[in-house]
Amino acid sequence: xxxxTQSPGTLSLSPGERAxxxxxxxxxxxxxxxxxxxxxxxxxxRLLIYGASSRATxxxxxxxxxxxxxxxxxxISRLEPEDFAVYYCQQYGSSPQITxxxxxxxxxx
Amino acid sequence: xxxxxxxxxxxxxxxxxxxxxxxxxxxxxxSGYYWGWIRxxxxxxxxxxxxxxxxxxxxxxxxxxxxxxxxxxxxxxxxSLKLSSVTAADTAVYYCARDDKFGAxxxxxxxxxxxxxxxx
Numbered sequence: 001x002x003x004x005t006q007s008p009g010t011l012s013l014s015p016g017e018r019a020x021x022x023x024x025x026x027x028x029x030x031x032x033x034x035x036x037x038x039x040x041x042x043x044x045x046r047l048l049i050y051g052a053s054s055r056a057t058x059x060x061x062x063x064x065x066x067x068x069x070x071x072x073x074x075x076i077s078r079l080e081p082e083d084f085a086v087y088y089c090q091q092y093g094s095s096p097q098i099t100x101x102x103x104x105x106x107x108x109x
Numbered sequence: 110x111x112x113x114x115x116x117x118x119x120x121x122x123x124x125x126x127x128x129x130x131x132x133x134x135x136x137x138x139x140s141g142y143y144w145g146w147i148r149x150x151x152x153x154x155x156x157x158x159x160x161x162x163x164x165x166x167x168x169x170x171x172x173x174x175x176x177x178x179x180x181x182x183x184x185x186x187x188x189s190l191k192l193s194s195v196t197a198a199d200t201a202v203y204y205c206a207r208d209d210k211f212g213a214x215x216x217x218x219x220x221x222x223x224x225x226x227x228x229x
Contacts, residue, residue, distance in 0.1 A: 035215035037155075044204055044219035045155065051213065088155055092214040097168055098145075098157035 002027050002093050004101035012109040019076040021104045023089035028069045033092035036065055036074045039103075040085045048087075049074065076106075084108050111136045113205050113220035121199075121227050127192040131205030131220060132185075139163045139183045143208035145216060146179060146190045148201040156201075160208040161188055195227045 003026040013019055023034070031052040037045035047056040049065035052072055062077040076083055089101040117129035131144070138144060145160035159169035161179045169177050173192070181188040192199060202224050206216040 033214045035213070037216075044206075044222050045216075046219070047213075047215050047217050050209075050215040050217075054213070056213075056215075056217065090155075090215065092210070098160075098170075098208075098216075100155040100157070102154045 002029060002091055002099060004089050004091060004099060006087075006089060006101035006104045008104060009102075010105045010107060012107050013079055014109045015079050015081055017079050019074075019079055019083070019106055021074040021076075021087055021106070023067075023072040023074070023101050025070045025072070025091065027093075029072075029091045029093060031068050034065075034067070034072050035090045037088045037090065038083075038085050039088065045088060079106075081108075111207060111218040113207070113218060115203060115205050115220045115223040117223060117225070119224060119226060121195055121225060122229050123196055123227055124194055127190070127195050127199060127203075127225055127227075129190045129203055129205075129223065129225070130187055131189070132187045133207075134186070136207075137183075138181060138186050138188065143168075143210045144181065144188045145206050145208040147204045147206060147216065148199075149204070149222075150198075150201045158190065158192075158203075160210065197227050199225070200227045201225060 007022045034052040036049040039045040053065045086103045112134045114132045121127045143160040146158040161167045176193045178191040202222040204222045205220045207218040
């Protein structure tokens with residue numbers, strides 16, 4: 001089973017700053033099968049990035065994804081107030097076929 | 110626009126079976142894609158439960174497979190989840206989502222979620 005470990009657990013930043021979120025896999029993951037989601041309180045997750053670096057429909061270009069193998073990164077270039085939320089990475093792979101990281105909470109400093 | 114809506118009892122007794130339905134609008138299930146269930150215990154992270162294709166082909170999380178059945182009703186454009194022998198550990202918000210298994214390899218449309226509490 002591939003385990004996804006996200007860091008940091010909590011990231012405290014101010015609007016306008018740059019956010020860098022990490023997702024590390026216990027085994028190599030195909031870049032095609034790595035996605036990122038944003039979840040705000042009381043809401044369902046929203047797909048941000050798929051295929052490690054492709055933005056989903058309607059996602060602002062301040063969100064970008066990168067990485068390969070076991071190390072993946074979600075970058076938010078300049079934080080807007082609405083970006084403070086919990087972020088999850090997710091992989092498609094071997095059994096279980098879909099797994100999520102434990103999440104990174106992005107909070108206002 | 111694809112929309113999904115979960116429905117079902119909000120309270121289930123221990124040892125009983127949890128049953129939820131996800132109604133899909135804006136897209137015909139018969140046209141393709143897998144359709145999945147994901148859950149989130151209060152204050153915790155996301156756990157994928159399983160997914161189904163319109164043909165009925167399924168794949169499940171091995172940790173839940175012995176208790177899970179996912180079915181599809183293309184005539185009603187909906188799919189369903191049954192989770193048997195529930196305990197308090199199954200208390201969670203349950204989401205349904207479109208599973209783009211062979212495209213983006215991601216869950217691209219989600220329902221709003223429904224809280225199911227397991228308690229006597």
